[in-house]
Amino acid sequence: MTLAVDVFLRDPDGKWNVLDVPEGCDDSAGFENWRETVWGSQAVRSLGATYLPVLASSDLYVEASDVPGFLDELALLRAHLDAVAAGTGEPSDLVGSRLDNIEAAALRAREIGGGVLIW
Helix, strand or coil, rough: CCCEEEEEECCCCCCEEECCCCCCCCCCCCCCHHHHHCCHHHHHHCCCCHHHHHHHHEEEEEHHHHHHHHHHHHHHHHCCHHHHHHCCCCCCHCCCHHHHHHHHHHHHHHHHHCEEEEC
């Protein structure tokens, strides 16, 4: 299995609705084992990441109000991509491509006032 990244909107009752992935976009956030081996790894945690490490124990819901901070975390990981890759044993281009997918979803969420779900 693989992790998927999606955008969601909350309806007036507070229920969330996952939006379809736009044509030409990739929703892969990594392999299922990346919950612990990449996003929840010590390499990611040591940079001060707080959002993605949640995946080690549960799905990640980033509410609309938290998307700017989530984007900051993604930028931090991108700035230290080689260290993350070295610390996790994964190729930097593979980790970078999954960061691209997550960031694209977060940018779409920010545009519409939505949140990000990685599950």
